[in-house]
Amino acid sequence: MDYKEEIIKYLKNTEGNLQGEWTDDMTPFSMLAASAEEYLHENKNEGKIAALFIYQQLCIEMMKVLIIYSNFYEKLAVYPTKKEFKSFKENVSYSEVLNELKYKIEFKNKKKLIQKIKEINDLRNKFGHELFSQWWKHDIQKDLLNLYEKFENIFEIYGICQYDLIQKIKILKAKPEIEKLYK
Numbered sequence: 001m002d003y004k005e006e007i008i009k010y011l012k013n014t015e016g017n018l019q020g021e022w023t024d025d026m027t028p029f030s031m032l033a034a035s036a037e038e039y040l041h042e043n044k045n046e047g048k049i050a051a052l053f054i055y056q057q058l059c060i061e062m063m064k065v066l067i068i069y070s071n072f073y074e075k076l077a078v079y080p081t082k083k084e085f086k087s088f089k090e091n092v093s094y095s096e097v098l099n100e101l102k103y104k105i106e107f108k109n110k111k112k113l114i115q116k117i118k119e120i121n122d123l124r125n126k127f128g129h130e131l132f133s134q135w136w137k138h139d140i141q142k143d144l145l146n147l148y149e150k151f152e153n154i155f156e157i158y159g160i161c162q163y164d165l166i167q168k169i170k171i172l173k174a175k176p177e178i179e180k181l182y183k
Helices: 004-014 014-023 028-043 045-078 092-101 111-132 145-172 177-183
Strands: none
Touching: 004 014, 004 045, 004 092, 014 045, 014 145, 028 045, 028 145, 045 092, 045 111, 045 145, 092 111, 111 145, 145 177
């Protein structure tokens, strides 16, 4: 499929194709979120730490989705000029995804989302890197208090970010030179 055909395919079913691009190698988001909730409800320290690690991974996946939407926006913004983006490697790191998101287009609540995701990642690093070497420094009950609520807040902010990107894409899709491609 050439570049123009790919753009047309995405214009005809924008959200389906963008989500499909993300889910190619991803366990369904809802399954992971449900697993994290189950671990939290066990009310055991190991369950709370497992939930933290899952939430941090879900934050990475949310950033990937926003990058995919941003990439499509950028492609439409410069069309007919061709713009390509690299795909994520299988085990891409948090910092690689975060850095890429930072340099994407601005959208509503982007900075707020990044700040909240960093808070989750800092907790993950604290428990992932220091749990055994400095276990005496950690108060799991205190440090992971309201973990579910923190993630829910991130998810709400993510929804606002994604919605804003969808609206930005809709505006570009309405440009006459873009609209004639798929109508």
